[in-house]
Amino acid sequence: MGRVHLFEWEDFSWFPKNLRDYGTDFLEFLAQKTGLFQPAVPILIKALKRLETNQIIDLASGGGGALPGLNKELQKEVPGLQITLSDYYPNLSAFKRISNEHANIAFKAESVDARAVPKDLKGLRTQFLSLHHFKPKDARAILQNAVDSHQGIAIFEGQERSVPSVLAMIFSPISLLLSTPFIRPFRWGRLLFTYLIPVVPLFVLWDGVVSSLRTYSLAEMKELIASLKDADHFEWEVAKVKSGPAKVLYLVGLPK
Template sequence: MARIHLFEFEDLPWFPSFLRNYGTDFLQFLANKTKMYEPVIPLLQKGLQNSCTAQIVDLASGGSGGLLWLNQELKKTYPLLKILLTDYFPNTDAFDYTKKQAENIDYLAEPVDARDVPEKLKGLRTQFLSLHHFTPSDAQRILQNAVDAQQPIAIFEAQERSFRSILAMFFSPITVLLTTPMIRPFKLGRILYTYLIPIVPLFVWWDGMVSCLRTYSVKEMQHLVNQLNKKDSFAWDIGKMKSGPGVILYLLGTKK
């Protein structure tokens, strides 16, 4: 199945930020509740250890993804761990909620472009469920920026271009309807635009389906790396692993 870069509503500048935030809140809740990223803990530990750092700079954080649960697990090995949340469209309400749950997590309220990360932000760069939002040229810019800054980078996608992933996303509106009352922080607008005016389930359905079609395969991520300048200054680990009934595609790059 060829990669198709259709649009996602949450990428559109005109899309209302509160609706975008309801979508990323849903993804954050699901990732933490299901411990979706449990299999990637060894990779994160490897990235931190190989880079001699105890800081994670999360790019394109959305609603903070599964980092709240991952943080608890990583702190068992790295008690001094610090996590900084960033995004081009910062969901500051979700970031603030996450920060209140874990004192070692902080965030930037101003936009941060994953393709051009400020030099002052040092640490293991991570992206959860976000690389597919970028075109191949922009995805390559993300990786090149990490290599140029000599900063490690770890990328994880919790879907792939397959019939199974697309089928799972097809039924995502049902999951939205079932989980919305449990999502925090509670917002009346989330209830309104989920049940009375069901925009959230519909745009999550569309964006989820398109996410699968946009996702880079292991071979395509390897191709992106092969095009980088000074790629050999980094060690690259690219592959796929099981996560419950689904899969996680991953890329880890650390300075040699």
């Protein structure tokens, strides 16, 4: 099945910030509780040691992403690890909470475009559950910017373009309804727009299904790499690894 780049509600600048934050909070909560990105730990450790850096610059962090849940394990192998969260639409309440909980996690309060990362943000760039938001031209720009800046990049997707993945997304509103009372920080608005006016379950359902439909396959990731200028200045790895019943697709590029 070919990639279909439909819209996701959270991509629109006019989409209400509180609703976007409720959605990204849910994804962050789910990633932590399920350990979806646990297989990323050895991949990240290997990359950080190869680059001889203890800095991670997380792009498109959403509600905090996977790194807070992986932080302790990463710190065991990477002394002095420092993580910086960023997003084009920063979820500042989530970023502040995570930064308060983890002394080594900071954040950028201003908008950060993954296609043109500020030069002062140096370190291994990471992305979790976000590459599919970008059309091929923009996904290529993300990779090209890493190559041009001579910064390593590691991208992870927690779904793939397949029938099982789409079916899992169809049932995501059930997970949302069950988990909402436990998501922190507590927000009355979260309850209102989840249970009484079910906007959040509907947009999570749509965005989840669309996420699967527009996830890049491994072959398409390799095509993006092949189209880059000076791609041969980097070492690339594109692969898939199991994470419980799910699959994690990843792309890693490190300067030679």
